[in-house]
Amino acid sequence: MLEVKNVSKSYQLTLVLKDISFQMAQGECLGLIGGSGSGKSTLAKLILGIAQCDEGEVILNGADFQSLKKGELRRARRHVQAVFQDPSASLNPKLRIWKSIIEPLENYPDAVPPFLIEVKADKRKMAEILLSKVGLQQDLMNRYPHQLSGGQRQRAAIARGISLQPSLLICDEPTSSLDVSIQAQILNLLRELKNEFNMSYLFISHDMAAARYMCNRFAVLKEGSLVDLFSADDLFGVNRHPYTRKLIAAAMES
Ligand SMILES: Nc1ncnc2c1ncn2[C@@H]1O[C@H](COP(=O)(O)OP(=O)(O)OP(=O)(O)O)[C@@H](O)[C@H]1O
Numbered sequence: 284m285l286e287v288k289n290v291s292k293s294y295q296l297t298l299v300l301k302d303i304s305f306q307m308a309q310g311e312c313l314g315l316i317g318g319s320g321s322g323k324s325t326l327a328k329l330i331l332g333i334a335q336c337d338e339g340e341v342i343l344n345g346a347d348f349q350s351l352k353k354g355e356l357r358r359a360r361r362h363v364q365a366v367f368q369d370p371s372a373s374l375n376p377k378l379r380i381w382k383s384i385i386e387p388l389e390n391y392p393d394a395v396p397p398f399l400i401e402v403k404a405d406k407r408k409m410a411e412i413l414l415s416k417v418g419l420q421q422d423l424m425n426r427y428p429h430q431l432s433g434g435q436r437q438r439a440a441i442a443r444g445i446s447l448q449p450s451l452l453i454c455d456e457p458t459s460s461l462d463v464s465i466q467a468q469i470l471n472l473l474r475e476l477k478n479e480f481n482m483s484y485l486f487i488s489h490d491m492a493a494a495r496y497m498c499n500r501f502a503v504l505k506e507g508s509l510v511d512l513f514s515a516d517d518l519f520g521v522n523r524h525p526y527t528r529k530l531i532a533a534a535m536e537s
């Protein structure tokens with residue numbers, strides 16, 4: 284489904300991603316773990332097609348993002364959506380919640396997914412279904428983002444993220460800005476949605492504990508290099524990189 288091949292990226296003169304390669308299969312959840320500044324969000328931007336690699340390729344469902352023309356890139360990009368740490372990043376403060384949620388569907392009218400196709404003609408109805416998928420009350424739909432709680436806002440951002448039923452949902456620290464009591468609810472919601480829609484997740488976190496709850500495979504970034512790539516069964520395996528061991532130990536302590 285996704286292939287990242289020998290990708291490098293610099294900002295100014297600093298190399299922030301160094302020769303990164305990995306693959307993801309449909310339906311899988313890959314945890315991308317690493318400290319602050321290790322390049323996780325930069326990698327997410329390359330996969331979303333909102334930043335360009337200096338070297339290497341990002342291939343999604345057979346399409347190489349770097350070599351696509353504008354129109355083709357636009358079509359390919361709809362298969363990847365993202366949920367960010369700060370839900371306000373994906374919700375327009377001036378739009379009512381229901382409008383923000385269905386915005387991707389308005390941008391890609393030919394890409395209405397099967398679970399919304401019956402109500403395709405009725406945008407509010409599509410928003411209602413999306414709200415119900417993320418456990419939000421219908422009466423929130425006319426509010427503005429600032430009139431929701433942090434957890435409700437993140438649910439709305441998730442509703443927007445799944446609206447096109449993407450192949451890949453990139454979750455970049457989706458619970459880091461939330462109260463601890465809400466974090467588990469959001470992780471559970473993401474897990475349910477993943478199963479319902481057979482999406483793949485790239486789950487970005489600095490927290491091994493949250494990633495472990497979500498993911499079947501892990502990639503560990505350290506200072507822009509992919510130092511470890513392994514399946515959940517091998518979390519405590521003898522081949523783990525010393526840095527991975529450190530992250531695991533830190534997660535066990537907390
Ligand atoms: N637009 C940019 N221009 C210049 N440097 C950038 C830009 N975006 C990121 N960087 C730098 O690239 C490096 C990697 O940043 P990135 O945001 O990918 O890290 P991260 O792993 O997501 O960190 P965090 O866990 O804090 O979110 C950092 O040193 C950062 O300062």
Ligand SMILES: [Mg+2]
Nearest residue numbers: 323324325455
């Ligand atoms: Mg980041």
